[in-house]
Each structure stands twice: as structure tokens, then as C-alpha cells.
Amino acid sequence: YRVKHAGGNQVLHFEADMGEAAERRALERELRGVHERGELRLHYQGRFALGGPRLVGFEALLRWDHPTRGLISPAVFIPMAEESRAILPIGAWVLREACAQAVRWRFAERGLCMSVNVSPMQFEQPTFVGDVQGALRETGLPAGQLVLELTESLVMRDLTQALGHIRALKALGVQVAIDDFGTGYSSLSVLQALPFDQLKIDRSFTSHLTTSASQRVTALLSAMIQLAHTLDMTVTVEGVEDDTQRRLLTGLGCDHVQGFLLARPLPEAQAQALLPGEGLPPGSPRPS
Ligand code: C2E
Ligand code: MG
Ligand code: MG
Ligand code: MG
Numbered sequence: 401y402r403v404k405h406a407g408g409n410q411v412l413h414f415e416a417d418m419g420e421a422a423e424r425r426a427l428e429r430e431l432r433g434v435h436e437r438g439e440l441r442l443h444y445q446g447r448f449a450l451g452g453p454r455l456v457g458f459e460a461l462l463r464w465d466h467p468t469r470g471l472i473s474p475a476v477f478i479p480m481a482e483e484s485r486a487i488l489p490i491g492a493w494v495l496r497e498a499c500a501q502a503v504r505w506r507f508a509e510r511g512l513c514m515s516v517n518v519s520p521m522q523f524e525q526p527t528f529v530g531d532v533q534g535a536l537r538e539t540g541l542p543a544g545q546l547v548l549e550l551t552e553s554l555v556m557r558d559l560t561q562a563l564g565h566i567r568a569l570k571a572l573g574v575q576v577a578i579d580d581f582g583t584g585y586s587s588l589s590v591l592q593a594l595p596f597d598q599l600k601i602d603r604s605f606t607s608h609l610t611t612s613a614s615q616r617v618t619a620l621l622s623a624m625i626q627l628a629h630t631l632d633m634t635v636t637v638e639g640v641e642d643d644t645q646r647r648l649l650t651g652l653g654c655d656h657v658q659g660f661l662l663a664r665p666l667p668e669a670q671a672q673a674l675l676p677g678e679g680l681p682p683g684s685p686r687p688s
Contacts, residue, residue: 444671446663457513460498491522499539515547543573552584599628603639
């Protein structure tokens with residue numbers, strides 16, 4: 401393997417030539433039992449209300465702390481885990497661990513939310529809603545403190561089942577977000593069919609948001625934000641990396657932002673410092 405070296409908490413992303421079949425098989429093999437071996441880690445990225453900025457919650461982001469290869473990105477191993485069904489125990493671990501962390505951080509008292517990404521195979525299990533309920537009960541996290549992030553391609557696989565699960569989750573009090581919005585083929589029909597609480601606009605839109613941004617980019621973002629509000633959804637824009645983007649998004653009426661500008665995904669101890677009364681206010685310089 402050749403890996404790009406990244407400092408601090410940054411995750412190693414394999415270079416394009418990692419796709420070598422033998423190497424891939426080795427990694428797939430090692431992926432089995434990864435959670436029993438205790439090699440999974442959650443990092444937490446803050447989500448902030450514009451204006452303050454004020455912390456409104458965290459998104460739990462999974463990493464594989466490989467004994468020899470270092471931290472491996474979920475973009476590399478989640479698709480592998482989907483193929484081998486290893487995603488089921490991994491996904492269950494993520495849900496439990498993220499809920500337990502939210503309890504340790506007293507999210508209910510603080511009015512914060514923990515967002516957890518759900519994979520297609522996990523969501524397709526007939527037991528999915530019961531599994532979520534089980535994780536809440538066992539950790540003691542109130543349902544209102546949990547947000548489940550689903551992608552468009554995930555819900556499009558079976559709209560009827562998706563609607564059933566989403567209604568049942570909402571009945572429990574769990575919030576549901578549509579992640580990476582705007583990147584799929586059927587974005588608007590997904591909004592027509594399913595009652596999401598939150599819309600997360602993909603960072604491919606944010607990256608085009610500069611002082612010289614074309615009117616098309618701002619018009620699209622503005623329309624997505626207004627549409628979400630009309631449908632009673634809260635909007636989070638992903639991938640906010642600079643102050644210009646933050647300023648422009650404030651002007652467009654965006655509710656929440658997530659991105660390297662305010663906080664990178666951080667390991668537990670550093671993420672904890674973002675909690676009110678626990679450390680530095682958001683936006684202050686911090687070690688990378
Ligand atoms: P996502 O849910 O859209 O998560 C946001 C991704 O954008 C994260 O990548 C985060 O590190 C990155 N990001 C956040 N702010 C910025 C920014 O300002 N600039 C840039 N360039 N990137 C930013 P990460 O952690 O590598 O995760 C990638 C994807 O892997 C996630 O995308 C999600 O789809 C998936 N994933 C992560 N954790 C889990 C998990 O526990 N279960 C499942 N099923 N999928 C997961
Ligand atoms: Mg997400
Ligand atoms: Mg996303
Ligand atoms: Mg994304």
C-alpha cells in the first residue's frame with residue numbers, strides 16, 4: 401500500500417492504485433471481526449448554528465484504526481463492509497457507541513443532537529427500527545437527541561420500506577436527515593415521498609461558493625434552502641471551509657453548518673472541548 405501521509409487526526413486515504421485485487425482482499429479479510437478486535441473508532445464533527453456560531457450537535461464519523469496501516473477512511477472500508485455484510489455488526493457498534501457518548505456528554509441537558517450515518521444494508525433489515533429503539537433504551541439516550549442520516553440512493557432502493565421505517569422512527573421521536581442532498585438522480589422526488597426533518601446539502605455545492613461564485617451556484621443553494629424551509633426541514637450545509645462561505649450562507653438563510661472552518665472531525669477528548677463550558681469557543685484556533 402501507498403498511502404498519503406496526513407498529520408494529526410487526519411485519516412489516511414489510499415492512493416488510486418490501492419485497488420489492487422490482492423491488497424483489497426487482504427483488507428476485506430482483516431475487516432471481519434474488526435469490531436471484536438476493538439479497532440473501530442468514532443470521531444466527532446461539530447454542527448453549528450450560524451450567527452453564534454453555537455454548537456447544535458455532532459456527527460459521528462467512523463474510522464478503522466488499523467494496527468499497521470493507521471486510520472483508514474470510511475470511504476475505503478464501508479463499501480467493502482457492505483459487500484461482506486460486516487457492516488451489520490459495525491453499524492450496530494456505531495449506533496450504540498454514538499448514543500453512549502451522547503449520554504456521557506449530557507446531550508439531553510445541553511439540548512444537543514448526535515447524528516449517525518446509516519448504511520443501506522443496515523437500513524434494509526426488518527429489525528432496523530427495533531435495533532435503534534434497543535440502542536436508545538440500553539444507553540438511556542432520549543430519542544429526540546438522535547438524528548439518523550440516510551442517503552438518497554439508500555432510500556430509493558425501496559421507497560415503501562423507507563417510508564415505513566422513517567414513520568416508525570419519527571413516532572419514536574428520532575429525527576431523520578437526508579445526507580449528501582443534491583448529488584443523486586432523484587433528489588426532488590425523495591423530498592416528495594419522505595418526511596425528513598433535516599436536509600444536508602452536499603459539500604460539492606459549498607466548494608463552488610467563493611466571492612466570485614456564479615449566480616447559478618448561489619441561486620441553487622438559495623432555492624434548496626427555501627425549499628427545505630417550506631417543507632419544514634432544517635438545513636445543514638456541509639463542507640464549509642472558509643469565512644466567505646459562512647458569510648454567504650448566513651445571507652442565504654442557512655440554519656446550520658458543518659465543516660473544517662468551525663471544527664474538523666475530532667477524537668473524543670478534543671471533540672469534548674467544543675462542548676459549552678468545557679473548553680475553547682468554536683472558531684478559535686486549535687491544534688490540527
Ligand atoms: P458524510 O456523512 O457526508 O460525512 C461528511 C464527510 O465530509 C466526512 O468524511 C467529513 O470528514 C468530511 N468533511 C466534513 N467537513 C469537511 C470540509 O470542510 N471539507 C472537506 N473536504 N471535507 C469535510 P469522512 O469522515 O471521510 O466520511 C466519509 C463518508 O463515510 C461519510 O460522508 C459517510 O457517508 C460515511 N460514513 C462515515 N461514518 C460512517 C458510519 O458510521 N456508518 C456509515 N454507514 N457510513 C459512515
Ligand atoms: Mg453524514
Ligand atoms: Mg454528508
Ligand atoms: Mg457528503
